[in-house]
Structure formats: structure tokens, C-alpha cells
Amino acid sequence: xxxxxxxxxxxxxxxxxxxxxxxxxxxxxxxxxxxxxxxxxxxxxxxxxxxxxxxxxxxxxxxxxxxxxxxxxxxxxxxxxxxxxxxxxxxxxxxxxxxxxxxxxxxxxxxxxxxxxxxxxxxxxxxxxxxxxxxxxxxxxxxxxxxxxxxxxxxxxxxxxxxxxxxxxxxxxxxxxxxxxxxxxxxxxxxxxxxxxxxxxxxxxxxxxxxxxxxxxxxxxxxxxxxxxxxxxxxxxxxxxxxxxxxxxxxxxxxxxxxxxxxxxxxxxxxxxxxxxxxxxxxxxxxxxxxxxxxxxxxxxxxxxxxxxxxxxxxxxxxxx
Ligand SMILES: Nc1nc2c(c(=O)[nH]1)N[C@H]1C(S)=C(S)[C@@H](COP(=O)(O)O)O[C@H]1N2
Ligand SMILES: [Mo]
Numbered sequence: 611x612x613x614x615x616x617x618x619x620x621x622x623x624x625x626x627x628x629x630x631x632x633x634x635x636x637x638x639x640x641x642x643x644x645x646x647x648x649x650x651x652x653x654x655x656x657x658x659x660x661x662x663x664x665x666x667x668x669x670x671x672x673x674x675x676x677x678x679x680x681x682x683x684x685x686x687x688x689x690x691x692x693x694x695x696x697x698x699x700x701x702x703x704x705x706x707x708x709x710x711x712x713x714x715x716x717x718x719x720x721x722x723x724x725x726x727x728x729x730x731x732x733x734x735x736x737x738x739x740x741x742x743x744x745x746x747x748x749x750x751x752x753x754x755x756x757x758x759x760x761x762x763x764x765x766x767x768x769x770x771x772x773x774x775x776x777x778x779x780x781x782x783x784x785x786x787x788x789x790x791x792x793x794x795x796x797x798x799x800x801x802x803x804x805x806x807x808x809x810x811x812x813x814x815x816x817x818x819x820x821x822x823x824x825x826x827x828x829x830x831x832x833x834x835x836x837x838x839x840x841x842x843x844x845x846x847x848x849x850x851x852x853x854x855x856x857x858x859x860x861x862x863x864x865x866x867x868x869x870x871x872x873x874x875x876x877x878x879x880x881x882x883x884x885x886x887x888x889x890x891x892x893x894x895x896x897x898x899x900x901x902x903x904x905x906x907x908x909x910x911x912x913x914x915x916x917x918x919x920x921x922x923x924x925x926x927x928x929x930x931x
Contacts, residue, residue: 664826664827664829665826665827666825666826667740667760667821667822667825667826667827668740669739669740669741669742669760669822669825670739670740670741670742671741671742672741672742672743675743675815675816676742676743676744676745676758677744677745677746677756677913678744679744679746679756680756680899681744681756681757681758682755682756682757682896682897682898683898684824686755686897686898687755687757687823687824687832688704688829688831688832689701689704689831690755690897691703691704691831691832692749692751692845692846693707693793693831693832693833693850694793694798694799694803695784695785695791695792695793695794695801695803695850695851696710696791696792696793696831697792697793698793698798702793703830703831704829704831706792706793707829707830707831708830709790710790710791710830710834711790712731712830712834712835712851713731713835714730714731715730715731715835715836715853716728716729716730716731716853717729717730717731717734717836717852717853717854717855718853718854718855718856719771719855719856720854720855720856720857721777721781721856721857721858722773722774722776722777722857722858722859723771723772723773723774723777723857724771724772724773724774725770725771725772726771731835731836734767734836735821735836737770738762738766738767739762740760740761740762740821740822741760741761741762742758742759742760742825743758743759743761743818743839744756744757744758744759745757745759745818745839745841746841746912746913747839747841747845747848748844748845748880748894748908748912749844749845749846750844750845750846750874750878750886750891752889752890752891752893752894752895752908753894753895753896753897754894754895754896754897754908754912755896755897755898756896757823758823758824758825759818759820759822759823759839760820760821760822760823760825760826760828761818761819761820761821761822761839762818762819762821763815763817763818763819764812764813764817764818764819764838765812765813765814765815765817767819767855768780768809768812768813771855771857773809773857774857776859777809777857777858777859778808778809778858778859778860778861779806779807779808779809779857779858779859779860779861779862780806780807780809780812780855780856780857780858780862781804781805781806781854781855781856781857781858781862782804782805782806782807782838782849782852782854782855782856783802783803783804783849783852783853783854783856784802784803784804784849784850784851784852784853785802785851785853786801786802786853788801799865799866799868799869800865800868800869801865802853802865803849803850803865804849804862804863804864804865805838805846805847805848805849805862805864805865806858806861806862806864806876807840807847808921809857810921811840811921814917814918814921815917816840816841816842816914816917816918817838817839817840818838818839818840818841819836819837819838819839819852820832820833820836820837820838820839821835821836832850833848833849833850833851834850834851835851836851836852837849837850837851837852838850838852841912841914842879842880842911842912842914842915842917842918843877843878843879843880843912844874844878844879844880846866846874846878847878861876864876866878872887873886873887873888875930875931876930877922877925877927877930877931878931879911879918879922879927879931880908880909880910880911880912881910881911881927881931882907882908882909882910883910883927883928884927884928884931891908892907892908893905893906893907893908894906894907894908
């Protein structure tokens, strides 16, 4: 570690370039408003706590669909991530996604639907009131977190595009951009990342499209600007940074299924009774609580069995894992 005198350090090195520029824009705006004279101490406080605060969102809490378990901290939720496009280490996504551009952003709606085409993110989001849902997220790697997501039901979005009677599945695709996503320069997965749900799973009221967490716009490492959260399934189904939604008659081939079909099935329902071929799924580690070796029992469908078990009547979940 090199320690330098503070005068050697340019402001653009201390804060990130974007933050530096937005602070300058903020100062210019303040100068133009006359706020400076009006409320000097308010201004001083605003500047002291200046960015990198992400933008707050407007939303209503949904206690009915929220767990009351202790929430993971902002720090835990935003520094311990899986987002292989930005590296395979848990700290990589936070480190490598800082400059990721999420505007402008378009989402293509394709396939078996009456309404298809390319939509701006604003078009996608406009009709949907946001709500907060505190969900458990159970990673296939046997750890879990509790996260206050901000989003809206995936089913409400799907209805707008009127899937045809041939549509039985929905496929989701992440942005492909190796320039911005350094992980895509390595053949870890068959990029871009693809996930899918049966249409009835996608229409289930628990399936959420998230645009934020902890009341703020989604940090890049958590899948900005738009990601899926399917709380009864292993985390890898909750695809990040979505650019395409396609309605299909046939079951989509997902990235993880293509890579390791014996280990990661299409359904990926959280199931303590079906072990991963290389480790047990009976217990899980809640990130940030207790000692490293502390484990708690994993619940069937991640605790959402009452709501979702009926989707799988007659399906052998040991075979359809
Ligand atoms: N595009 C994309 N989406 C992804 C992943 C990924 O590597 N790429 N990782 C998945 C996995 S394995 C998990 S556990 C969750 C983690 O979400 P979080 O980092 O917001 O907690 O994102 C999922 N979505
Ligand atoms: Mo995961």
C-alpha cells in the first residue's frame, strides 16, 4: 500500500469519475438556484453526505408477501454477489461493475405473443407501481440472504404482451457486452446468460421483476437495471440485467443446464430432499450471521411451499430438479 500526501491526490481519484462529475453538476445546479444563500446549513449537510448515494424510489411495502426475518445489511447484499459476467469471485461484481452503463436500456419482447418489439426501459416500467417485498434468496451454493427488493409482479408485465395459446415458457436473456462485462471474455458459461420459467411459474404472484433494493435503485452488481427474483428457486434462476424476454412453445435451454446438466436442472426449486451431486442441500449458511460453520435447515421451496407447491402436482421433483 502506497501512502501519499493528500495534495498529490486529485478529487477524481478519491471519488469515482461519475460521482466526481455528478458532484460538479450538483454544485453548478446549486449555484443556479440560489439555494446556497437560502439554506447554508442544509447545503453543507447535503454536500458532506454527497453521492455515492443511489437514487431513492417510490414504493409501497407489501408485508403480506414479506418475511419478517432479520434482513441482511446493504453492505452484505451489495458486496457478496454472484454475477459471473463481472467475475466469479463474490467481491468481483461490486468491484468490476462500477462503470456499467444501464442507460439507455432496451428490452426486446419476442416470440409467441401478440405484442412484440423493442421497448425502452422506461416503457417497460411506466405502468407498474413499485412495491417492496422482503424475500429470502437461497443460492444453490448453500448460502442465503434476506433482501428487501423493490419491484413489481412479473405476471403483470407478461399480461401486457398477451402471450398466445402456444406460449408455454418464458425465456430471459442477459446483456451480451464483453467490453463492459469482463467475465464474458472467458468461456465460463455459454454467453449470454439465459434463464427460463414455465409460463404458469412466471405468472405466479411471487415472481418479481426487481429494479431496486433497500428503497434505492438496484446497484449494478445486483443486476441493474432490471432483474428477476424467483424466491422459491435457487438463486441462479433470478437472472440479472435482462435485455430480452421471449415467449416459447418449447422449453428454453438455460446456461447452467447447458454447462452442467446433471447439476443444474431447469426447475431448480429449492429442495432440501434433493442434494446437488457435489454437496448437500439440507442446510444453508445465512450470510453475515453467526460463525462460519453455523447452518440452518433449508426449507422446501425456500419456505414458499404453501404458495407454490400446487404448481408441481404430479411432477417427480427428484427427477425434475
Ligand atoms: N446474468 C446473471 N444473472 C445471475 C447470475 C449470473 O452470474 N449472471 N448469478 C445468479 C446467482 S447464482 C445468484 S445466487 C443470484 C445472486 O443475486 P445477488 O447477487 O443479487 O444476491 O443472481 C443470479 N443471477
Ligand atoms: Mo446462486
